[in-house]
Amino acid sequence: MKIIICGCGRIGYPVIRDLLEEGHQLTVIDENQRAINDIQNTFDVMTLCGNCATASALRDAAVDKADLLIALTAKDEINLLSCMTSHSINPKIHTIARIRNPEYIEQVASMQKLTGLSMIINPEQSVADEIYKLLKMPGFMRRETFARGQVEIVELKADRGSPLCGLALNQLAGTIKCKVLVCAIVREGTCLIPKGNHTIQEGDRIYVTAPSDSLAILLKNLNITTHRVKDCMIIGGGRISYYLGQRLINSGIKVKIIEQSEETSQLIMTQLPRCTVVHEDPQDQEQLIKEGIESFDSLVTLTGQDSVNAITSLFGASLGIPTIVTKFDQMSSSQLLGKLPLGSIVRPQDLAGNAIERFVRAMQNQTGAAVAVHTIADGLAEALEFEVDENTLHKDEPFRSFKLRAHTLIACVTSGYTTEIPNGDSKFSLGDTIVVVTNQAGSVTQLNDIFM
Amino acid sequence: MNFKMIGRFISYVILIEAGFMLFPFVLAIADGDDTAIFGFGITILGAVLLGLLVLLLCKKAPIHFYESEGFVCVGISWIVLSLIGCVPFILSKDIPNFFDAFFEMVSGFTTTGASVIPNVELCTRATLLWRSLSNWVGGMGILVFMLAILPAGRSNRGFTMHLMRAESPGPSVGKLVPRMRQTALILYTIYLVITILNVIALLFTGLSFFESICGAMSTAGTGGFGVKADSFAGFPASTQIVTTVFMLVYGVNFSVYYLLLIGKISSVLRDAELRLYISTYLIATALITINLFRSSLFATFGETLRHAAFQVSSIMSTTGFATTDFDTWPALSKGILLILMVFGACAGSTAGGMKMARILIYVKSMARNIRHSLHPSKVSAVRINGSPISDTVITTSNAYLVAYVAMIILSFLLVSIDGLSVETNISAVLATSNNIGPGLAAVGPNANYAAYSSFSKVIFCIDMLAGRLEIFPILVLFSRTTWSRKA
Known part of the structure; x- marks a missing residue:
């Protein structure tokens, strides 16, 4: 086009x-x-x-x-x-x-x-929605929704002491007692699409496909304590803060916004009357302490400067705030970011790109083209949602009977209201929704591209 | 410097050249010409092996590719192209000396058309075809050809712009359509279609098929390699008139033809560069015609006009064909021709020289500077076609001018060592660095460059390459930072 x-x-x-x-x-x-x-x-x-x-x-x-x-x-x-x-x-x-x-x-x-x-x-609103999702289910670093909300790909970090460390993927189901699939692992800035015998190492970030209703069980069995977020400190009072603040207040979460500029703090105060707005320099850590930053159970840094966001989030992490979300506009080195305790990272540009790409695909309306594309793993991998149609190969054949191309896997098969995490005996049939994950960006545009 | 990526492009260039060599090779087989079959056969084989070897060595190339890489890549490609292209001449013994063969090939690819062969009619037909083909390929550029046939890339193919910018002539090179491959394809399609029309037109004027093909290809690249010792003098008047028109046509910016194709006729008519080109042509032709007619060199006014029109077209488009020995013309006519050598034709055409677009920029920026000194607080911009030209374009154009003049002065000094006349030397330097071919006096249309020493020929080769590639791609090859490991 x-x-x-x-x-x-x-x-x-x-x-x-x-x-x-x-x-x-x-x-x-x-x-x-x-x-x-x-x-x-x-x-x-x-x-x-x-x-x-x-x-x-x-x-x-x-x-x-x-x-x-x-x-x-x-x-x-x-x-x-x-x-x-x-x-x-x-x-x-x-x-x-x-x-x-x-x-x-x-x-x-x-x-x-x-x-x-x-x-x-509206990138600001998409970012706010994204952060809201993360705050509702703390523990996941990122969430992507597929198949009309029935399936999610969530990001988890294998921190020191986590039961995930040293675990081979084919033993995973036994440990966490629910059916999930690890579809991508980010290790030292590279993304690999794992096979069953891969082992999770400390510091890895893993992307897990799971039905939406089993997310809570997943967290519980991984010993990730999920205390509900009750209050939130937002650094920066721009548009994202407005959208996020509104949603948080509506769901009963207390919000305090720290904004450096007097004008902006006035504006957001009038827009969000039920929030506490403080006009203060967030780079002054003493003032943050004075505003009681330690007592908050979540911190979201949304200023326009990546460096301020990073430093404030690191400061929050050092104070032991359990849930931290950091916004980055420019920084993209996942090798660097992965090593720092910055919590979940959101990038406005990725979100807008995904939405536009989805629209353009729908406009083209090619048969067999993906209905949705999500960039995951810091842009190193793609998760694509397809509908199975008449032209799709290997319909109703068990997975073990055909081979997929390298670095590509089928993360889940949804038919009607049931979602299946596939194994060798699974099959898909006409009308099903399939989510495919690959780290060869751009190599898969049609469903049939994934077969050897 | 990403030499692996550069190496990969050079390997493609070598393979493409081997592909082009198949044409003279097939002709040699058809003619049953043993020395030519041997010469081209061995070269094709060697080139394919070399190309594959380089490709293998440069398999894992990092992706980054910037301006400097583009320049270096184009500079090296053209030298390699000429080195390989001259091997068949040596092997087939048409031009046994290496320096002569290399000079001939550089002259071919840079579309100069300066020759060292005393009598081209003694050469094999395969050699003649290869000479003309080198004019054709060199005219639009081998890397642009590569961009046209290289499979469409995925995303980060912005670097192809660096290659196009380094190879295509003109102060600011742009694309016609969003995709580089499409742009290159459009350019080559237009080029091919005009060439085919040219072949047909020449056939109608009574030339043989071989003469038409070679003539059209040499004209298309504005090269000027002929198949006859007396260039175009022996051909009928109709052939000369047809060629006059086609030489002019190839001197026009090819994006003009694209604009015509998509129906933007009004913007073509308003194009300042095209207007300057046509009016310069008309004025120069008129002046020379009057000058020649008054000195009654030719019998009729018609004949005078025909020769003047042909010669002006040939020199402005930097082709270098001749219908008569213009070295015997009066001083004013020769002077005008020398000036036109420097001017050249339009940017984005197959012609050489300084290009009309730059002349426009120079004249207008000079006028602005004068206005500025009279009225210092006046705010003004250099406008071409109504839109202001950015200062970077003006600065690079000025840098080009300085480098150009420096190159001419230095080469003039160096070739003077051989002891030929000043008129010969200055015209030879101008004719090579502007890719025209014949100059005046001892390098005039009836003579050739054989009189110069091998050292001077190497200087001319550098001039021709620098002239065709607009100096910087060749200049960076002499820079130490290009070859150092860092940066």
Whole structure:
């Protein structure tokens, strides 16, 4: 497909990477010449320096022949105008806009005819949702949902003393007394797709597929104490904090927000009247102590600076706060991050990319294409959800009778309301949902690609 | 410096060259020409083995590939290309001396068309075809060809831009469509189609099939290797007129043809570079015609116009064909031709020289500087086609100008050692570094470069490569940081 992407910042970059991997033709527009040059030198795309809301720039980008426009700049107004302009030039175009200001979201629906909007991306809200999920089930570092919410892939860390350490995967079921499957292991910055005889080592982060209803049992049998989060300290009072604070308060969790800027703290105080908002520099640890940081059972660091987030989370960990979530905008070295006690790590850019990729796949509507793609293991592996259709090979054959390609496994098979963690005798049939995990990003686009 | 990745691209280039050599090889078999069969056969075999060996050695290459790698890769590729390409000449004994053969091949791939062969009509047909084919491949570029046939990559193929930028002429190189492979394919398709039209046109003017193919390929690359000793003088007037038009056509930026294809005619008509190119051509032709007619070198006005139009087209597009010995022309006409040698044709074409786009930038930025000194607080930009040109483009264009002038001065000094006349030396340096071919006096259209020593020929080879690749890819090869392990 011919796709125009407006804005190539933090959110745009991974989107460009993923869509290219899927084989689309991209034209990228950005006002920043340096950013545009970087993109031009990294990716095989066409680039254009200009204002993406102007008809002339959009015409230069051949908007009349494009199938989709994705507006991802930091300004909602520019994004909306860009969608409207391109829609007026090319009424058949689909548009996706990144909209951050919640006040706009309500009116967007009525503007659908003008903008041709097919989807709204709100990375801040997605991040807040993600963090909320993690706080509801502390112990998991990350959760990804599949098959209409029936299956999840969760991230666990094999800390010192955990019963997971030194355990071979084929003994796992015996230890934790419920049916799960380890579908990926991240060890020292690389991701491996394990076989039954692999052993979990201390420091590994493992990705486990399990039916949603057995998650609680899994935690219990791993001796991970899951005290319910009762209160939460949020560092930084930006938009993510607003969305997260709102959800936490609605579910009865006490929230204290520390914000450095007076203006922002005023704003979030008016938006979230039931939160305690403190205007204080989070880099001043003394002040955090004064605000009683030790007494909180969860800490979420959401400032705009990765370094402040990292240091505050490390400080929280040193005080023994059990549940910590750290947001990173730029840092991506999983080799470095994996070694530090930063708790769960969320990256806004990954979330937006996943949602857009899913939409584009649905737009193409290829038979056999994945209905959902989730990036897991710090982007080192992909979990893809497929529907079994008429063209799928090896239907109703036991798994032991055919071979999958290397570094690929079937994590689960869901038919109707039952989810099965597969073994050699399992089979799938028409209409089932399958989740496939591979660390060869981009190698699997159709379900039949996974077979040898 | 990621030499493994560079090595991998070079191995592809070697294999592609071996593939192109199959054409003269097949012709040699058809002609039953034993020395040519031997020469090309051995070279193809050797090149394939060498290519596979390099490919094997560079199997596990790290992915990072930046500007400097692009320059080095293109620079080395072109030298390797010429080194391998000249082997058949030596083996088939058409050009027994290594330096002569290497000069001939560099001249071919850089689309210069300067020759050391005293009488090309004595060469085998396979050799002639290979000379013309080298013009054709060199015109659009071998790495662009590689990008066109290399399987579509996954994501991080942005580095292909570095290769295209280093190989394609012009101050700012861009893509036509988002994917590099598609862009390269479009360029080569347009190129091939125009070449085929050229072959057909030449056939209609009464040339033999072989002459048409070779002539069209040499014209297409704006190379100028002929199959006749007297270049185009012996061909009928219709052939000369057809070639005049086609040389002009190849001197136009190929993205113009793409814009025509997708129906953006108005932006083509408004293109400043194209306008400058056409008007320079018309003015130069008019001046030379008047100058020649007044000195009554030719019998009729029509004949004068025909020769002037052909010669201006040939020099501006940096092809270097000749219909007459322009060395006997009056000084004004020769002067205009020398200046046109430096100007060249449009960026993004197969022509050499400084390119009209740069001339535009120089003239406009000079005008801005003058305006600025009169009115220091005025804010202004250099605009081409209405949009401002970034300062980086102006800076690199200026750097190019400095390097270009330095190269010409230095080469002029070095080739002067051989003791030929100043007119010969200066025109020879200009004709090689702008990829034209024939110069004036002892290197005029009826003479060749055989009079120069081997040392001078090597200097000319460097000039030709630097001229075709716009200096920097060759210049970085002389930089110590390129070869040091760090950085």
